[in-house]
Amino acid sequence: MNTTTGHDLAKAAHLLNTGELVAIPTETVYGLAANALDPDAVLKIFEAKKRPGFDPLIVHAGSLEAIRHFVEAIPPAALLLGESFWPGPLTILLRKKPVIPDLVTSGLDTVAVRIPAHPLTAQLLDMLDFPLAAPSANLFGQVSPTRAAHVKDQLAGKVAYILDGGDCSVGLESTIVGFPENELPTIYRLGGIPVEEIEAVIGKVEVRPHSSSNPQAPGMLKSHYAPRKPLFIREEGQDLPENASYLRFSDYLPGIPASRQLVLSKEKDFRTAARNLFAALRELDSADTSSIIAELLPDKGLGRAINDRLRRASVRE
Numbered sequence: 001m002n003t004t005t006g007h008d009l010a011k012a013a014h015l016l017n018t019g020e021l022v023a024i025p026t027e028t029v030y031g032l033a034a035n036a037l038d039p040d041a042v043l044k045i046f047e048a049k050k051r052p053g054f055d056p057l058i059v060h061a062g063s064l065e066a067i068r069h070f071v072e073a074i075p076p077a078a079l080l081l082g083e084s085f086w087p088g089p090l091t092i093l094l095r096k097k098p099v100i101p102d103l104v105t106s107g108l109d110t111v112a113v114r115i116p117a118h119p120l121t122a123q124l125l126d127m128l129d130f131p132l133a134a135p136s137a138n139l140f141g142q143v144s145p146t147r148a149a150h151v152k153d154q155l156a157g158k159v160a161y162i163l164d165g166g167d168c169s170v171g172l173e174s175t176i177v178g179f180p181e182n183e184l185p186t187i188y189r190l191g192g193i194p195v196e197e198i199e200a201v202i203g204k205v206e207v208r209p210h211s212s213s214n215p216q217a218p219g220m221l222k223s224h225y226a227p228r229k230p231l232f233i234r235e236e237g238q239d240l241p242e243n244a245s246y247l248r249f250s251d252y253l254p255g256i257p258a259s260r261q262l263v264l265s266k267e268k269d270f271r272t273a274a275r276n277l278f279a280a281l282r283e284l285d286s287a288d289t290s291s292i293i294a295e296l297l298p299d300k301g302l303g304r305a306i307n308d309r310l311r312r313a314s315v316r317e
Contacts (some may be wrong), residue, residue, distance in 0.1 A: 003155070005148050006160040009120065012076045012163045013127045016041075021048060021158070023137040025165025026116040028174050028192055029144040030151050031060065031134030032159060037070075039101045039275050042133050045272070046305055048158040049140050052070050056089065057133040058091050058112040058174070060140045062125030067113050069099050070131065075179050077202045084201045087117035089170050089192025092180035102278040104133050114174055121163040136173070137162075146171045156268060178206070227285035230315045231292040240293070244299075245284040247294040247310075249273060270302035277306055281313070 007143035012022045016033065019041040021127045024033045034041035034046060036059045045057065063068045064082055067158040068074070071094040074082070078092050105111050113131075115227070116122065125132065136144040143153045148164040175191035177198060187195060199205055234246075246253055246261040250268040253261060262280045264273035284292045293312045297303035 001157050001160060002016070003152060003157055003159055004160065005152060007120070007164055008161075009124055009163070011122055012161055015160045016124075016128060016132070020160040021045065023148070023155065023159050023162040024116075024118075024121045024132070025148070025163060025168065026060070026121055026134075027087075027168060027170045028170055028172060029115075029146055029316060030114075030137040030148070031058075031132070032137035032151075032155070033060070033134040036060075036104055036131045036133035037101065037130075038101060038130075039103050039169075040271070041277040042101065042103050043274060043302070045133065045135060046103070047302060048155060049135065049138070055135075055194075056108060057135050058110055058114060059100065059131045060103060060114060060116050060125065061131040061136050061209070062122060062128075063115065066125075066131065068093075070100050071095060071113065071131075072097055075266050077185055078177075078179060080201050081177060081198065082115075083223045085193055085197075086115040087122065087176040089117070089172070090114055091174040091176040091189075093176070093188075105277065107278040107281070107307070110178070112176060120163060120168075123151060124163065125143050144173065225294060227281050229285055229289070229291055229311065231294055231313050233310060234293045234295055234315050235263075241291065243289050244291045244293045245287045245289040247280055247284060247292060249295055249297045255266050255283065259289070259290075264297075264306075270297065270306070273297065274302045274306055277309065 015022050016035055019038055021044050022033050024031050032045055034045050043304045089113040091112050093110045095109055095111050100111050138145050139154050146168040148162045151162050173191045175193040176189040178186050178188055180186055183203055186206045188208050195207060246256060248261055248263045250266055252258055262284060264276045296307045299307055
């Protein structure tokens, strides 16, 4: 793929409409954007970033009214924050509508949303009829990009177009705020808006002691990724327990009823397997069996990300 850089909003909009990736400027850092309503486009984000796990992605919209189309409700305190800091470096966790794919939210029922303040990206969002999923436009684990050149250094050949909006004005990721039921509002990631300014609007908040690329549960990936029933990773040659369901990559285990097995991709396609993973785990979780036995995929490409999710969801003995 030939990566180009420029200021052409029409080109950026066309590429996003056709399922391609575009790096976009925001006031925080550059984001690697795709149509948030298109799971195939979102999968390209994980592939380009070499993201090792299905961390939830932040969804960018152009207005509060646009956000209302894909969230169930906006609590009064969240609305106060939005009215105070949007557009700007604030991300809020809200209960999502089904239109947001599970891949965007790591299977959780909340979606991280924000309205970016950069004028170019604001214009771009006005040209689209869908929101944009957009984590930072860098390889996983490396420094976040605050200039178009930084994006090209890391993602040349992996992103179709870089919309050059100059240097980011904030240069620090957004502050992430959630509203857990029966708890204080919680800051899950410190960022571009200080705690004091948040508290000046909605009162006392809880601050989690560390940051995470998973905005909904820093340091708690296992509890959020795990199904209700125990999930075990099957080692080669291991005995097959009775009354278990089986999650397989591409084929069925002999001697086990097919009704107790789910295959992620008979064609051994990682993208298909990734797209099916969340639904498969939920289906096996509701089956009339006592546990789930999962098979790891080949540890390459998106297989690494799927394996990371399965390992984090599994019971450690």
